[in-house]
Amino acid sequence: MRKSVASSSAWPGSVLVRGRGMSEGEGGGVTAMEMPYEVDGVNSVAGVRQGRESLPPETSTGVTAKVAGRLMLLRRQGKLAFGDLVDSSGRIQVMLSSRKTEGFDRFVHERVIGDWLAVEGEVITTKSGELSILADRWELLARTQRSFGDKWKGISDPDLRFRQRYVDLWVNPEVRRRLQSRSAVVSRIRSVLAEKDFMEVETPILQPIASGAAARPFVTHHNALDMDLYLRIAPELYLKRLVVGGFERVFEIGRDFRNEGISPRHNPEFTMLELYQAYTDMYGMMELAELLVAEAALAATGSTSVAYQGEQFDLAPPFKRDSMESLVSKALDQEIALEMGAERLAALARKAGLDPAPHLEAGHIVMELYEELVEPELRDPIFVTGFPQVVSPLARRHRDPEMAGRAERFELVVGGRELANAFSELTDPAIQRQHFEEQVAEREQGNAEAMAFDQDYVRALEYGLPPTGGMGIGIDRLVMLVTDAAHIKEVIAFPTLRPEQS
RNA sequence: GCGCCUCUAGCUCAACGGCAGAGCAACGGACUCUUAAUCCGCAGGUUCUGGGUUCGAAUCCCAGGGGGCGCACCA
Numbered sequence: 244m245r246k247s248v249a250s251s252s253a254w255p256g257s258v259l260v261r262g263r264g265m266s267e268g269e270g271g272g273v274t275a276m277e278m279p280y281e282v283d284g285v286n287s288v289a290g291v292r293q294g295r296e297s298l299p300p301e302t303s304t305g306v307t308a309k310v311a312g313r314l315m316l317l318r319r320q321g322k323l324a325f326g327d328l329v330d331s332s333g334r335i336q337v338m339l340s341s342r343k344t345e346g347f348d349r350f351v352h353e354r355v356i357g358d359w360l361a362v363e364g365e366v367i368t369t370k371s372g373e374l375s376i377l378a379d380r381w382e383l384l385a386r387t388q389r390s391f392g393d394k395w396k397g398i399s400d401p402d403l404r405f406r407q408r409y410v411d412l413w414v415n416p417e418v419r420r421r422l423q424s425r426s427a428v429v430s431r432i433r434s435v436l437a438e439k440d441f442m443e444v445e446t447p448i449l450q451p452i453a454s455g456a457a458a459r460p461f462v463t464h465h466n467a468l469d470m471d472l473y474l475r476i477a478p479e480l481y482l483k484r485l486v487v488g489g490f491e492r493v494f495e496i497g498r499d500f501r502n503e504g505i506s507p508r509h510n511p512e513f514t515m516l517e518l519y520q521a522y523t524d525m526y527g528m529m530e531l532a533e534l535l536v537a538e539a540a541l542a543a544t545g546s547t548s549v550a551y552q553g554e555q556f557d558l559a560p561p562f563k564r565d566s567m568e569s570l571v572s573k574a575l576d577q578e579i580a581l582e583m584g585a586e587r588l589a590a591l592a593r594k595a596g597l598d599p600a601p602h603l604e605a606g607h608i609v610m611e612l613y614e615e616l617v618e619p620e621l622r623d624p625i626f627v628t629g630f631p632q633v634v635s636p637l638a639r640r641h642r643d644p645e646m647a648g649r650a651e652r653f654e655l656v657v658g659g660r661e662l663a664n665a666f667s668e669l670t671d672p673a674i675q676r677q678h679f680e681e682q683v684a685e686r687e688q689g690n691a692e693a694m695a696f697d698q699d700y701v702r703a704l705e706y707g708l709p710p711t712g713g714m715g716i717g718i719d720r721l722v723m724l725v726t727d728a729a730h731i732k733e734v735i736a737f738p739t740l741r742p743e744q745s
Numbered sequence: 746g747c748g749c750c751u752c753u754a755g756c757u758c759a760a761c762g763g764c765a766g767a768g769c770a771a772c773g774g775a776c777u778c779u780u781a782a783u784c785c786g787c788a789g790g791u792u793c794u795g796g797g798u799u800c801g802a803a804u805c806c807c808a809g810g811g812g813g814c815g816c817a818c819c820a
Binding site (some may be wrong): 300301316318319320321322323324325327336338340341342355356357369370371373375389390391392393394395396397398399400401402403414456457458459501503504506507508509607610611613614630634635654661664692741 | 776777812
């Protein structure tokens with residue numbers, strides 16, 4: 244009878260409770276407009292708990308505290324009432340008594356699970372020993388007009404969880420912990436890089452050409468300029484322009500956008516750390532990768548040993564290193580090398596059950612063998628080196644003449660997934676131009692992800708890029724790893740979803 | 746894009762060809778130490794939508810929609 248006061252009630256979870264589409268003033272309580280504008284003297288729940296975890300039952304501390312948060316459980320017991328108040332730091336029990344608490348009857352009759360409250364009173368422990376706040380007074384900060392789902396099971400429908408994350412955060416506590424861990428990881432990365440004299444910068448998200456990675460971009464349009472712009476697929480080329488401009492150590496933590504499929508590991512927008520450091524190379528990047536990954540694990544879990552989906556990974560440096568060809572050889576139980584040529588490699592690939600497209604170069608086939616047979620099987624952190632030059636258009640050729648055809652590039656893989664990708668950056672404008680031309684040719688042969696030609700970037704290189712190491716780390720996947728998340732949507736507060744349908 | 750699974754009360758789920766139900770939430774009440782409190786009472790439905798089969802459809806079939814998983818895609 245009482246549902247559907249508002250027009251917005253078609254959506255699950257939308258039934259308005261207790262006639263709450265109306266202001267409470269009609270029941271003699273406060274109206275929305277009479278809610279407080281500020282709440283003074285609020286202590287965090289964690290702060291109140293601090294140092295009081297093992298008080299004996301029925302302790303009166305004599306200390307008064309005020310906490311604020313959302314009421315998530317309510318146990319009415321005649322002239323007593325107990326509630327669980329939750330804030331971002333934790334949960335604490337509040338105890339109200341008809342003798343001690345102002346407005347006790349209003350509390351019992353008007354409050355529902357989900358209301359925001361401030362509660363002030365003495366910090367005590369109950370007969371059963373639970374740390375509680377025995378309320379002298381309480382104050383309503385906001386009412387909920389909608390219910391929070393089953394109090395034991397919460398909500399489990401994934402669509403509902405992601406669309407209404409503000410509910411998910413309250414009823415599924417691990418969601419809150421994950422997002423807090425994500426923040427801690429990003430914060431730690433910033434401070435580690437700051438200590439190493441990196442400067443945080445911001446480069447364009449709207450770009451006239453989307454380059455720097457192999458991916459399909461989103462297209463948008465600027466009306467006044469009457470021109471199409473792309474949402475960036477990578478900040479790489481702009482960051483290296485800044486190195487050309489004289490900033491020796493720069494990094495950016497920001498969103499990239501790729502117009503591709505959505506999967507447990509892919510969201511159309513995702514957060515990438517990219518950093519560039521002059522006067523070093525891929526080996527300098529390896530040290531930095533080890534440091535950043537280990538620090539991320541420490542920030543999230545307090546340990547460099549992390550449990551992930553039933554596996555245990557040791558993220559303490561140093562990480563193993565091996566070359567792509569060596570790893571593929573082990574997987575095939577047969578020595579392979581780029582020098583075998585495309586035909587023989589393609590035959591091996593077919594024998595291994597793959598179906599390499601025609602006209603691929605040897606490097607492409609080795610890469611395919613690696614991605615299909617090796618990468619998913621790699622467990623503990625490992626730097627995979629010796630990437631074919633042909634799949635590394637922005638990386639510098641290997642300095643060792645015996646490594647001809649390979650680039651100075653590595654990917655860091657943990658648990659079968661790529662966590663970081665780094666190069667000794669290609670600095671030679673003529674070679675860069677040639678690589679872009681090859682990418683354009685690939686695109687013409689049907690590789691829709693081949694990189695776009697960026698003329699100005701070549702011009703920037705013509706002004707001189709010093710020897711530079713560069714690296715990208717996928718923040719979402721890193722956070723997944725250190726928070727034991729199976730799905731990228733679990734580490735993104737608001738993942739991309741289809742629009743809610745009426 | 747293809748395949749498989751799924752959609753029932755606000756939430757979590759039963760009923761699987763024969764009167765659409767439970768727990769929680771909500772609402773009314775009892776209870777001075779609860780912990781998913783308990784107890785009594787009340788209310789809550791276009792069974793995703795449309796069509797078909799049938800005496801009879803939440804249930805079977807077809808189409809559409811939402812969601813999930815896998816494949817493809819994603820260096």
